[in-house]
Amino acid sequence: METRGTKPVIFLFTFPLQGHLNPNFQLANILFNRGFSITVIHTEFNSPNSSNFPHFTFVSIPDGLSDSEASNPDVIELLHDLNSKCVAPFDDCLKKLLSEEPTAACVIVDALWYFTDDLTEKFGIPRMVLRTVNLSAFVAFSKFHVLREKGYLSLQESQADSPVPELPYLRMKDLPWFQTEDPRSGDKLKRGVIKSLKSSSGIIFNAIEDLEAEQLDQTLKEFPVPLFCIGPFHRRVTASSSSLLTQDMTCLSWLDKQEPKSVIYASLGSIASMDESEFLEIAWGLRNSNQPFLWVVRPGSIRGTEWIEILPKGFIESIEGKGKIVKWAPQIEVLSHRATGGFLTHCGWNSTIESICEAVPMICKPSFGDQRVNARYISDVWRIGLHLENKIERLEIENCVRALMTSSHGEEMRKRIMPMKETAEQCVKLGGSSDRNLGNLIAYILSF
Incomplete structure (x- = not known):
């Protein structure tokens, strides 16, 4: 395996929303502390402050967002814009990085980068996916096609308190709903993310399997790829700010x-x-x-x-x-x-x-x-x-x-x-579930 110095290299493609940047950088620090060298690929939009992470290499790609697109209150349309506009820049970036590190261990992408599966396959590099939701929400997302077919996602207000037979703990009003003008846009996102997850080399969760054992079993049935629940991320690393806003101390x-x-x-x-x-x-x-x-x-x-x-x-x-x-x-x-x-x-x-x-x-x-x-x-x-x-x-x-x-x-x-x-x-202590899963994740990445 080609290494930077003596460390195997991981490329991490972060997603530029605050709720995603935090776990992305926490995961990067976890893997860095376990002996990996981290190259962070990021967009110009909501660019992270690299000075907060001097131990990482940062590579910026153009995202081509106009001012109006970047400030679009319809977050789902913003996600689709980023996925369409970043295809060519990510392709160029990956090509250049792989020419410098031809046997990098893998790419880890945020799950919202649903376009990346074809490109990583083209370059022959394993692609792990970070999913920043917990297992309970993940199960609900994974059943969206069934929910759509049964008409649950377009129910009237009067049915909001009705139970969801396929998701016994939830009511209709609890189903994952996206803030978008066009419901088909939300469906497109879910389809893209699920396809990308199922074709990945594995999925990493900031979750605790001991708290969601039932949902883990359901997820393993639905997604036949290796799953690694290694949360809570923030309990494993000292705080390094990935905040896009200035924190009032x-x-x-x-x-x-x-x-x-x-x-x-x-x-x-x-x-x-x-x-x-x-x-x-x-x-x-x-x-x-x-x-x-x-x-x-x-x-x-x-x-x-x-x-x-x-x-x-x-x-x-x-x-x-x-x-x-x-x-x-x-x-x-x-x-x-x-x-x-x-x-x-x-x-x-x-x-x-x-x-x-x-x-x-x-x-x-x-x-x-x-x-x-x-x-x-x-x-x-x-x-x-x-x-x-x-x-x-x-x-x-x-x-x-x-x-x-x-x-x-x-x-x-x-x-x-x-x-x-x-x-x-307990789960992050030696022998705990997240500790074991992290050990398995590291061994898995090193096996590529």
């Missing part, structure tokens, strides 16, 4: 002044947006709960506004000492802080697994995709959180925060989440 010193387990942390992810009325209902709900709160409001996440200028006069003054609003936060550090006692979350898998690892129960406000599946598992299967199922109103937010933070119901959730935290800790 003052929130940590603010948390230092709060009582243990007293703060509700609210952050609704890096993509989803809300309208002004919904934002104001959350604001008043947090304030009226009388619990200390740390609220991340991403610039541009409120449609039609720059940031929080629509808050009524006197609101900021009224939360002095009790609430803090920031543009972005170092989430892992916030969740692990002694003052944090609850998490109002969009239920992306990164946020969910980070919350489980810190035994922080959740209030679920999902938007699309795997978030809906995760929210149902959090509230009804694992029973470690509350689900905001109705229209967002201040009284519901207030009541949920109080229930989570101060009631016996919330205390029961804390007791239930503790064994999950312990499982997450």
